[in-house]
Each structure stands twice: as C-alpha cells, then as structure tokens.
Amino acid sequence: MSETFTRTAPPVPEPAEPEAYRLLAAWWRANARDLPWRFGRTTPWGILVSEVMSQQTQMSRVVPYWTEWMAVWPDAAALARASSAEVITAWGRLGYPRRALRLQECARRVTQEYDDRLPDDYQSLVDLPGVGDYTASAVLSFAFGRRVAVIDTNIRRVLSRVFLGVESHGGTATPAERKMAQEVLPVGEEESVIWNQAVMEVGALVCLPKAPRCEQCPLRGSCLFLKDGLPGLGQGRTRPRQGFKGTDRQVRGLILAALRGHPAGWVLDRGKVEGLWADQARLGACLASLDDDGLIEILPGGSIRLPI
C-alpha cells in the first residue's frame, strides 16, 4: 500500500525533532528515576517544594527531606502556619537555608493571595519569593502541564551539545540558547512536558559535564557534539566556584547546626556562640548576616536562637 501513495504523497522531509522525541520518550519510560513527586503523585505545591529543594542540590539528598516535609506540611496553608524555627530545623542540612524561609514566605503569599492554590501563570509564579525563571518554568511544565521551554544547567548542556554541537558557556542562558530550546520543544503539551523532564534526566544521568556516557544516550544518533568528537569537552561552562572550608558559608552552617533541633525558644548563650569559631570577627559577621537573613535572632546579651 505504500506504493499506492508513493507518487501522490509529497516528499515531506521528516524533521529531526520528532525522531529525537520518540527516542527520548522511550528512554524516559525505561530510565526515569522514581522520584516521589513524579508521575502525578503530588500536588502543584508539592512540585514547587521539590523544585525549590532541588535548586543546587542533588535529588538523592532531596528525596528524604521532601517526603518528611510534605508529611508535616502537605500544602501551602500548613507551611504558612509553622514557625520559622520549625521550618529552619526541618530544612536540616539541605543547604542554602534562606530557601526555607523564602519557601515559607511563598506559602504565606499563596495562602493569602491565591487561596492556597498555586497560580498557573509565569508572571505570578516568578513574582513569588524563591521562584526564579527555572522554578517558574518547571512548575508550569511539570505541575500544570503547560508547554514551556524549561532552561536549567542540565538542559542547556544537553540541548547545546545535541543541537548546536558545542558546550554551553557559563552565566545566563543566551537568547540564542533560549530560541533554540523553544524551537526544539515538541508542539504538543504532553510531549513538551516529557521532553523537558527527559532532557533534564539525560543531563543528570547520561550527558554528564565531564564524562558523558554517549553510548547510553538516546540522542547519540543525532548529537552534533558527539559527531564532532566532543570538542572542548567540559570547558567553558563552569563559573569559578567558591570554596567552602573556612568561608562564611561554613561558619553560617556551623551556627545553624548548633541551633537546629531544639525545643521552641531554645537559646545558645554567648559563651557557646563564641566557641563555635575561633575568628571572632568572621563569626560576628556571619551572625550579623544570619540575623539579616532572618535565620537567627541575636538577643541583647549576645545569645542567639532560631526566630519564632
């Protein structure tokens, strides 16, 4: 029967993307990690919580925190009612604890301004505290099923390699990268969601920054970067990374670690505070910055506690 249509069917060239999508979707079904917020098992709010926790943090570390967090505070209204001290303690050692306070402030605004229902438009989402371009786009795609080109560091790396044949560079995504991400995004909403998730997952599991496992990659057949011999592999993307040992971030972490997990109103006295770090100038600066961030309260005598 194919012969019947050979003459009449115009020779429409098959675009590359539909084939890439088919391969990617099949790979996704077989290899997607079974994260608890995937596959329709949570609410849009649960998706948002997972995205905020995942900012600069590995999935494997996020999963237990997310599970416990959602058990205690299943929706925005519940989180809005918690004390800051409870929230900071529950954030534990996930890192970047300002995210915890922003998430709670976000919960309070969602509760008050949106009747405990996460808004489903980009502008409202990105206006929420702790929600930037990536998180707003991810929520629109993963929670609301909307057709949005999600751009994170993994997706940038994968798409740049496959469709442009080069490493993505550091810094903000360029207009060219955003344009390309839009152009290769499948037209259908459902397909676009799987595409976003699958490209991100390939970036996390296969298309690694320095040692990509190209032989496992569903896109190896159409990857310009692979075809060109992985030119400049691992170059050009990395921002200069700040160290950790001896920095303010380590000291801040020590201070909060000393405060977490105690009964409400528990106070660390001045003497104990001074023993947390030898360099008192740096210690004082970190205490001040934590106070500025609303992560601790400095009491008149120099003792500290988590904020109520």
Added chain:
DNA sequence: ATCCCGAAGC
C-alpha cells in the same frame, strides 16, 4: 576539585 533540576543582591 567539580558538580548539583538557581535565586537574589549588587
């Protein structure tokens, strides 16, 4: 050492 499903402040 580098990376991790970035955001916000400057």
Added chain:
DNA sequence: GCTTCAGGAT
C-alpha cells in the same frame, strides 16, 4: 554580569 548563598557525593 558577577558574587554569595551549604553541604554532600564523586
């Protein structure tokens, strides 16, 4: 655009 925000895994 550049820097600062934790902390763990590899």
